[in-house]
Amino acid sequence: MRQGFLIDMDGVIYRSNELIPGAQQFVSRLLALGIPFAFLTNNSQRTRRDVATKLRRMGIDVEEQHIFTCAMATARFLAQQKPGGTAFVIGEGGLLQALHHNGYSIVDHDPDYVVVGEGRSINFEMMEAAVRMIVGGAKLIATNLDPNCPTSQGLRPGCGATVAMLEAATGIKAFSVGKPSPVMMRSARKELGLATAETTMIGDTMETDILGGVQMGYRTILVLSGGTQREDLVRYAYRPDLVVDSIADLCQNGLLDGVPGAIVSKPPSTQSAYAQPPHPRRREVAFAVDALPATSRG
Numbered sequence: 001m002r003q004g005f006l007i008d009m010d011g012v013i014y015r016s017n018e019l020i021p022g023a024q025q026f027v028s029r030l031l032a033l034g035i036p037f038a039f040l041t042n043n044s045q046r047t048r049r050d051v052a053t054k055l056r057r058m059g060i061d062v063e064e065q066h067i068f069t070c071a072m073a074t075a076r077f078l079a080q081q082k083p084g085g086t087a088f089v090i091g092e093g094g095l096l097q098a099l100h101h102n103g104y105s106i107v108d109h110d111p112d113y114v115v116v117g118e119g120r121s122i123n124f125e126m127m128e129a130a131v132r133m134i135v136g137g138a139k140l141i142a143t144n145l146d147p148n149c150p151t152s153q154g155l156r157p158g159c160g161a162t163v164a165m166l167e168a169a170t171g172i173k174a175f176s177v178g179k180p181s182p183v184m185m186r187s188a189r190k191e192l193g194l195a196t197a198e199t200t201m202i203g204d205t206m207e208t209d210i211l212g213g214v215q216m217g218y219r220t221i222l223v224l225s226g227g228t229q230r231e232d233l234v235r236y237a238y239r240p241d242l243v244v245d246s247i248a249d250l251c252q253n254g255l256l257d258g259v260p261g262a263i264v265s266k267p268p269s270t271q272s273a274y275a276q277p278p279h280p281r282r283r284e285v286a287f288a289v290d291a292l293p294a295t296s297r298g
């Protein structure tokens with residue numbers, strides 16, 4: 001059985017603008033072994049191209065198809081729910097582009113949906129307009145419910161904080177698409193052409209990355225290089241399959257040894273970059289997480 005990875009970015013491969021040691025090596029090995037992977041982000045601000053460029057500038061050699069954002073997941077979900085619909089958007093380029101790309105029109109009155117993402121351009125007039133639209137019947141969609149986001153200066157309010165204000169003002173609950181929603185978790189897996197049992201989620205946040213993976217039946221790996229400490233784990237009713245200090249451990253502990261990533265019967269068109277020549281070490285073996293000592297598990 002082949003394997004593929006869904007990988008959170010902030011706290012897993014970088015913090016602020018600093019790469020976490022081991023990230024480059026891990027991604028290089030995924031590429032060399034032809035193992036499908038996607039970086040999953042709950043930040044709707046940037047397009048996948050912008051995110052890929054940011055990663056390349058940091059030294060992570062990825063293409064657009066390796067990026068999957070909550071803005072993409074939201075736009076695809078809405079296009080399925082109501083093809084050719086309209087949206088009033090509180091958010092920025094990544095979200096606007098994804099909605100346009102999926103056949104949506106951006107309007108400033110009488111929309112089908114009010115769609116909320118991250119952004120620094122939010123003002124009270126937009127919030128007032130959104131409240132009136134929601135009360136008037138527009139559906140409230142959140143790209144994610146993260147309450148805040150880490151920056152080099154400290155925390156800034158996240159999409160979840162904006163959504164909470166709209167929910168409080170209208171008495172209407174938002175539908176959220178980003179991690180840990182099964183909508184985004186499943187959509188990302190399908191984008192890679194993986195089956196549930198072939199999918200591993202790597203993340204630093206229990207409430208989004210790990211919960212999302214657990215709910216979907218994916219393998220989950222928690223890295224302690226971000227917002228979660230080992231002692232925090234006792235507070236949760238669910239646990240990751242594996243806990244490691246950082247992504248560097250995943251290069252060292254043999255996790256990728258023997259993972260038959262590029263054995264694909266019908267590669268999706270988006271996966272051309274994964275079509276690597278067969279790797280001599282690739283063989284049908286149990287996923288290496290199974291072979292790890294029990295003490296490594298969370």
Ligand SMILES: [Mg+2]
Nearest residue numbers: 008010011204
């Ligand atoms: Mg993170």
